[in-house]
Amino acid sequence: MTQGSYAHVNGLELYYEIHGSGAPLILLHGGFGSAGMFGELLPQIGAGRQVILVDLQGHGRTADIDRPLSMQEMADDVAGLIGQLGLGQADVMGYSMGGAVALQTAIRHPAVVRKLVIVSSAFRSEGWFPGVRADMAQIGAHTAQTMLDTPMYHLYASTAPRPGDWPTLWAKMGDLMRQGYDWSQEVAALKVPTLFMAGDADSISPQHAAEFFSLLDGGKRDGVWDGSGMTPHRLAILPATTHYNSVDSPLLAPVVTSFLDAPLPASR
Template sequence: MYAEINGLSMYYETHGTGRPLILLHGGLGSGEMFGPALAGFTEHHQVILPDLQGHGRTADIDRPLDVRLLADDIAALIDHLGLDHPDVVGYSLGGGVALQVAIRHPARMGRLVCASAGIRRDAVYPEILAQQGQVSAAAAEFMKQTPMYELYARVAPRPADFPRLLDKIGAAMAEDFDLTDEVRDLRVPAQLVAADADMCPPAHFVEVFELLGGGLQDGGWGGEGRPKGGHALAILPGLTHYDLFMSPLFAAVATDFLRRPA
């Protein structure tokens, strides 16, 4: 189905029943990338699976690929569908978008799960930043040999837009950012999820957890020492940035957090 929002014709699918959950894919992917892992989310939730601007079946429009604008799209989708404070779960680019929904539109959502998304550009390993610097339209021919392009070419309304998407993603990744202050002021319960071999070191995600009041003291027998906002941290073993989204562990820890009492 398509929702006409913010000048965008956003494709989305709905799977399962239960409390609504918006699940956001990574860069150069689409909702389809969650594959078999989707079943772990739909077991207890109605999952709304959008394709972000320029990704999957959602055609690009004339504006930058900015996580803040993408977050505004998700807030508009929440309103369009009449969802009652859905939880928002995102991975990589989708994790950054989910975090921005929590920063910009906290009254519209329930809980947040932000996976494999650092809050400072300088937290990313230098060799990965160098690789990101090579993402542009000039890399389109090389990228056409990858599964990401195969998916894009199969479902995109305008497959010829692929170089333009690479240019926009490259420009977005080149921008510096530091969300330390915004994370410290988060007003929704948040779970941080990362692979133990992610594109940022585990120490970065521990640092973010500390901004939320976590990891500063013993949790106590009754959890009285845990962060007051209900925040949590999960470092998933044996995974990387490139396979976390497919792991049943991701769905398991995310949905466990979402089902906990407030």
């Protein structure tokens, strides 16, 4: 059974849906998207899990409020939802912007994150290719008009409580994307078992993905025949995959479920 509802967190009416039952997994969509982007993925990862789809601030069925878009504040919203639902801990997985929000959730609220999955995101702004950063810099309210005749807008208009907020979303997303950031130190301090995934033709380079893994002490030694040389963290580069179809990769779900199903390390 699917349950759609709202949680009042940090002044926001945060929309979420619950699918299935079992160990909780929260899925966080990318910028300009909504929870619906995971529709094809749900059957592949939902067996034996309570999958919770979230519409982040200003996206999907969650109306915007009078605050800037911030990875940190959206992470606080996710942690607030985990608390309101009485989950204690949940696995948190995010794509692109949602991946950055998932990462900030683990950084700011490590006690509520059991395992972390980041797909096609960057832990510092320079991790995005220069051309991608140049495109991000051009985004603003003026962009909204040019996007009216697109599936992205039609999906937004069909779900948003206030479709007229479309230009505001673009303005706030532009401000967010132009911000410089570097979370290297916070990543290096993570204790939450983390899987970092990217496409081999993503908007970030495989080297950036490998650097994330290296910050977690991964890939620095032989794993040894019995795996005792491995860390609890994992890295996956999806072949023939771009930023725009990474969630649709047939390899994504098996890698994610294998990671989530593996026992937690003896100590964290």
